[in-house]
Amino acid sequence: MGELLRVTDVVKRFPVGRGLLLRKPTAEVHAVDGVSFTINSGETFALVGESGCGKTTTANLVLRLLDVDAGRIDFAGEEITHRRGKRLRELRRDIQMIFQDPVASLNPRMTVRDIVAEPLVAQGRRRGATGQVAELLERVGLDPDHAGRYPHEFSGGQRQRIGIARALALSPKLIVCDEPVSALDVSMRAQVLNLLLDLQTDLGLTYLFISHDLSVVRHVCDRVGVMYLGKIVEVAKREQLFGGALHPYTQALLSAVPVPDPDVEVKRRRIVLQGEVPSPLHPPPACRFHTRCWKVETICRNETPELEVRCGQHKASCHFAEPRAAVEIHA
Amino acid sequence: MRQTTSQAQPTVTVDASTAGRPLLEVRDLRTEYRSPSGIVRAVDGVSFTINPGEVLAVVGESGCGKTATALSILGLIPRHAGQVVGGQVLFEGEDLLSVRAERLRQIRGDRIAMIFQEPTLDPVRRIGDQISEVLRAHRALSHHDAWNQAVEFLGLVGIPRAAERARDYPHQFSGGMRQRALIAMAVALRPDLLIADEPTTALDVTIQAQILELLLEVRRSLGMAILLITHDLGIVAGFAERVMVMYGGRKVEEAPVRSLYRQPKHPYTWGLLGCTTRLDGNRRDRLPQITGAPPSLISPPTGCRFAPRCPHAQELCRASYPALLEVGDRHRAACHFAEGEEWGSS
Amino acid sequence: MTDIQLIGSPMAPEAEEVVPALVGAERVLQPLARRGVFRRLMRDWTARIGFVLVVLLVLAAVLAPLLAPHEPLALDGGSFESPSWSHPFGTDRLGRDLFSRILFGARLSLGTAFFASLLITFAAVFVGSVTGFLGGAVDSVVMRVVDTILAFPSLLLAIVVAGLFKPSLWSLMLALASVWWVGYARIVRGLVLAVRERQFVTAARVAGGRSSRILIRHILPNVLPPVIVLATLEMGTLILAISALSFLGLGAQPPTPEWGAMLNEGKNHFFSAPHLMLFPGLAISAAVLGFNLLGDGLRDVLDPKS
Numbered sequence: 001m002g003e004l005l006r007v008t009d010v011v012k013r014f015p016v017g018r019g020l021l022l023r024k025p026t027a028e029v030h031a032v033d034g035v036s037f038t039i040n041s042g043e044t045f046a047l048v049g050e051s052g053c054g055k056t057t058t059a060n061l062v063l064r065l066l067d068v069d070a071g072r073i074d075f076a077g078e079e080i081t082h083r084r085g086k087r088l089r090e091l092r093r094d095i096q097m098i099f100q101d102p103v104a105s106l107n108p109r110m111t112v113r114d115i116v117a118e119p120l121v122a123q124g125r126r127r128g129a130t131g132q133v134a135e136l137l138e139r140v141g142l143d144p145d146h147a148g149r150y151p152h153e154f155s156g157g158q159r160q161r162i163g164i165a166r167a168l169a170l171s172p173k174l175i176v177c178d179e180p181v182s183a184l185d186v187s188m189r190a191q192v193l194n195l196l197l198d199l200q201t202d203l204g205l206t207y208l209f210i211s212h213d214l215s216v217v218r219h220v221c222d223r224v225g226v227m228y229l230g231k232i233v234e235v236a237k238r239e240q241l242f243g244g245a246l247h248p249y250t251q252a253l254l255s256a257v258p259v260p261d262p263d264v265e266v267k268r269r270r271i272v273l274q275g276e277v278p279s280p281l282h283p284p285p286a287c288r289f290h291t292r293c294w295k296v297e298t299i300c301r302n303e304t305p306e307l308e309v310r311c312g313q314h315k316a317s318c319h320f321a322e323p324r325a326a327v328e329i330h331a
Numbered sequence: 332m333r334q335t336t337s338q339a340q341p342t343v344t345v346d347a348s349t350a351g352r353p354l355l356e357v358r359d360l361r362t363e364y365r366s367p368s369g370i371v372r373a374v375d376g377v378s379f380t381i382n383p384g385e386v387l388a389v390v391g392e393s394g395c396g397k398t399a400t401a402l403s404i405l406g407l408i409p410r411h412a413g414q415v416v417g418g419q420v421l422f423e424g425e426d427l428l429s430v431r432a433e434r435l436r437q438i439r440g441d442r443i444a445m446i447f448q449e450p451t452l453d454p455v456r457r458i459g460d461q462i463s464e465v466l467r468a469h470r471a472l473s474h475h476d477a478w479n480q481a482v483e484f485l486g487l488v489g490i491p492r493a494a495e496r497a498r499d500y501p502h503q504f505s506g507g508m509r510q511r512a513l514i515a516m517a518v519a520l521r522p523d524l525l526i527a528d529e530p531t532t533a534l535d536v537t538i539q540a541q542i543l544e545l546l547l548e549v550r551r552s553l554g555m556a557i558l559l560i561t562h563d564l565g566i567v568a569g570f571a572e573r574v575m576v577m578y579g580g581r582k583v584e585e586a587p588v589r590s591l592y593r594q595p596k597h598p599y600t601w602g603l604l605g606c607t608t609r610l611d612g613n614r615r616d617r618l619p620q621i622t623g624a625p626p627s628l629i630s631p632p633t634g635c636r637f638a639p640r641c642p643h644a645q646e647l648c649r650a651s652y653p654a655l656l657e658v659g660d661r662h663r664a665a666c667h668f669a670e671g672e673e674w675g676s677s
Numbered sequence: 678m679t680d681i682q683l684i685g686s687p688m689a690p691e692a693e694e695v696v697p698a699l700v701g702a703e704r705v706l707q708p709l710a711r712r713g714v715f716r717r718l719m720r721d722w723t724a725r726i727g728f729v730l731v732v733l734l735v736l737a738a739v740l741a742p743l744l745a746p747h748e749p750l751a752l753d754g755g756s757f758e759s760p761s762w763s764h765p766f767g768t769d770r771l772g773r774d775l776f777s778r779i780l781f782g783a784r785l786s787l788g789t790a791f792f793a794s795l796l797i798t799f800a801a802v803f804v805g806s807v808t809g810f811l812g813g814a815v816d817s818v819v820m821r822v823v824d825t826i827l828a829f830p831s832l833l834l835a836i837v838v839a840g841l842f843k844p845s846l847w848s849l850m851l852a853l854a855s856v857w858w859v860g861y862a863r864i865v866r867g868l869v870l871a872v873r874e875r876q877f878v879t880a881a882r883v884a885g886g887r888s889s890r891i892l893i894r895h896i897l898p899n900v901l902p903p904v905i906v907l908a909t910l911e912m913g914t915l916i917l918a919i920s921a922l923s924f925l926g927l928g929a930q931p932p933t934p935e936w937g938a939m940l941n942e943g944k945n946h947f948f949s950a951p952h953l954m955l956f957p958g959l960a961i962s963a964a965v966l967g968f969n970l971l972g973d974g975l976r977d978v979l980d981p982k983s
Contacts, residue, residue: 050536065883119884122886156393198617218609253536258566259609262588276507
């Protein structure tokens with residue numbers, strides 16, 4: 001399997017606040033600060049982190065909904081960092097997106113048929129669109145006879161299927177899934193995750209999967225990148241990450257995810273992080289996690305740890321990286 | 332920072348005089364909402380009890396009636412939206428559904444407090460003022476004393492430099508700190524029952540862990556009972572002593588937390604546990620799933636509400652609604668086939 | 678972490694393409710028709726009253742030549758006659774039938790307000806949506822112009838503009854429109870900014886839609902319903918403004934049977950013949966009330982959440 005997407009040292013900052021007259025930003029949010037990763041064809045790569053870590057901004061940079069401030073993005077061997085206009089619209093055929101909110105992402109004043117056909121029409125493939133829409137709806141488990149209905153007539157899970165059908169319309173190579181199940185009820189969640197897995201098997205899709213929920217990530221991903229305050233702090237294959245996370249932040253994140261088993265919860269050794277994520281306006285110097293880390297030493301405050309290979313393809317940026325299981329149980 | 336170990340559930344010693352008498356007893360509660368397409372039977376004959384100092388979790392998906400149940404207990408169903416149409420809510424023997432509005436206001440906040448998913452604070456008033464106002468509404472306190480108590484409770488819920496931060500406005504607090512402030516406001520009057528409606532759903536997972544630990548800590552020090560309303564079976568496992576599962580406006584199963592997770596007797600509970608994503612256990616590529624979607628509560632299916640989605644449903648299930656059966660120690664399930672059947676291992 | 682306001686949300690890279698003229702109105706309005714708006718509107722009794730009032734006035738305007746018992750300009754009665762069977766609303770100083778004048782006045786008052794409203798809405802939707810959608814320098818410049826115009830009291834400014842021309846209903850309409858559109862444009866721009874940030878617009882961009890398509894197909898259909906509500910509510914205000922300016926002698930000139938002008942003619946005989954002010958005043962009130970009730974009803978019905 002070849003490399004499909006390569007993101008190299010991308011940076012994105014947002015200006016914050018401004019004077020009344022001169023539109024001069026008073027500060028900048030360091031939303032994404034030197035993020036690099038690659039995704040191979042046919043795999044699922046997850047970006048995980050809490051709100052404000054920059055995972056969604058990274059997704060928007062890959063989708064070219066936002067322009068990078070620095071860095072470079074390559075897709076299928078071609079640089080796409082600065083594509084615009086017609087060339088950018090062509091790129092949309094290959095990179096599609098599934099949204100978090102199945103209500104907000106569907107235009108309430110359009111029928112399902114029009115919503116799913118939207119990418120086809122936008123790309124000038126109006127001919128045969130109706131037939132294709134029926135196929136797509138069937139593919140995601142919806143009744144094609146319901147194509148004339150409006151989104152509000154469907155349940156949350158069904159609406160998410162409509163969004164998935166829309167994303168499939170152009171037969172893309174890469175689909176960016178931005179928290180695709182976090183707005184859904186538990187029973188709907190499993191249905192949609194299974195659908196995403198089936199589609200990947202059938203169509204050979206590649207996913208960039210954005211999520212805050214490590215238990216969801218564990219079910220669908222091949223490789224995982226963990227983000228904290230605009231940087232990737234750890235990248236690993238799924239088994240490596242859940243078997244023995246190296247970065248203290250990843251460990252804390254894993255440890256905070258509840259396990260639906262009272263016996264495990266009682267015996268579990270838990271790390272409860274103190275304090276909250278610092279403001280991305282003024283991220284801490286050197287290691288960004290040092291203000292909340294229990295392993296912190298002087299070096300963490302002075303020297304930025306590199307995202308280095310520790311073993312196999314397992315990378316972590318910590319001066320004191322040591323493996324810890326996702327669910328550690330008292331002996 | 333700190334490494335802690337989750338404690339085994341603390342046992343609260345119950346005063347001998349009140350032993351055996353539940354703190355709250357809900358009997359056959361029925362609540363309806365009005366909607367353009369008809370009457371929604373949001374809560375349809377739900378009964379349960381909470382003992383003093385106990386943690387009961389109500390679990391279910393959106394639209395199962397769990398929030399409507401909580402709002403009904405406190406008489407908080409907005410008049411234009413719907414109303415409680417039947418049943419009793421006995422709080423220490425007093426029916427909250429038939430007391431006068433003034434009496435209900437006294438109980439609300441003072442004896443029973445509630446926290447919501449979205450931190451609901453007045454954006455234009457100082458945090459400290461908002462907490463002291465709650466205190467002064469129920470206690471004869473001077474402004475000064477109320478403020479001091481507010482600061483004390485902010486400290487208790489882990490707000491650093493509480494005396495200083497009490498002067499802040501809500502927007503100066505992060506989401507997690509706002510939820511802490513709300514907990515301070517809710518427990519400042521030392522209520523006997525705290526109703527927490529999805530208290531961590533809007534929060535990040537590391538903050539969620541902090542808030543859950545805080546709630547248990549506060550409960551330990553003040554000895555109140557908690558009614559936790561959530562959709563997350565993961566949170567319940569480490570938090571509650573007893574669990575009640577709701578589906579389609581009804582209680583489908585109720586059990587001590589351990590037996591619910593070990594031997595779920597209702598196919599819905601079993602399916603819910605099966606399709607919950609988890610960090611441990613064997614990774615399965617495909618999750619077991621419950622097909623279909625929850626029923627409409629405007630014209631719910633006759634018979635068992637879960638029958639249309641249930642893999643084990645038979646004629647009987649579609650014809651008559653199953654009564655709650657005793658299937659184990661304090662373990663009840665509303666399924667015709669709950670006794671003896673094993674739906675599979677969880 | 679403190680809350681952070683992100684500003685200057687960078688415009689889409691696709692936005693370099695210029696937005697062409699607004700076309701395809703039928704596509705934009707189509708979803709409105711499909712959702713049973715009228716049926717739901719009729720469920721609310723205040724909206725029903727508003728609707729009936731507006732329909733009656735429109736019918737009066739359209740059918741004025743058939744309904745009117747007399748020519749509006751004909752001097753065929755005694756002066757200052759009180760209401761009677763032959764002159765239901767009485768006659769004015771020159772013996773003209775007041776009822777007929779009010780019927781024909783409906784044409785002028787409603788018509789002027791309607792065309793002014795149309796002009797205003799078009800200008801506002803065009804300017805507001807283009808500036809809101811494109812953002813950047815165009816937006817800043819246009820919005821500063823708008824702010825400047827908004828800084829003057831609009832009625833006063835309309836009087837000044839109307840004073841530049843020979844007084845007539847046409848010049849009055851243009852004067853009102855030229856002043857009134859700015860407030861609307863600001864509102865439309867705000868609506869566009871809000872809709873632009875909604876996720877389905879991002880979805881349309883991901884689909885590869887051109888900016889013009891996104892604006893027409895996705896943003897405008899979600900902006901127009903509130904604009905229609907606003908335009909309906911504002912019809913009442915416009916009718917009042919037109920009457921007021923005509924009353925001041927800036928609009929319709931005698932003997933034109935415009936309601937405001939009729940009020941003006943009647944004011945000198947208020948004590949001897951109060952019906953000269955009463956009936957035109959009632960007509961104005963009925964129109965304003967009708968449009969306000971209808972607008973309120975539309976607001977409730979057109980809300981997508983309903």
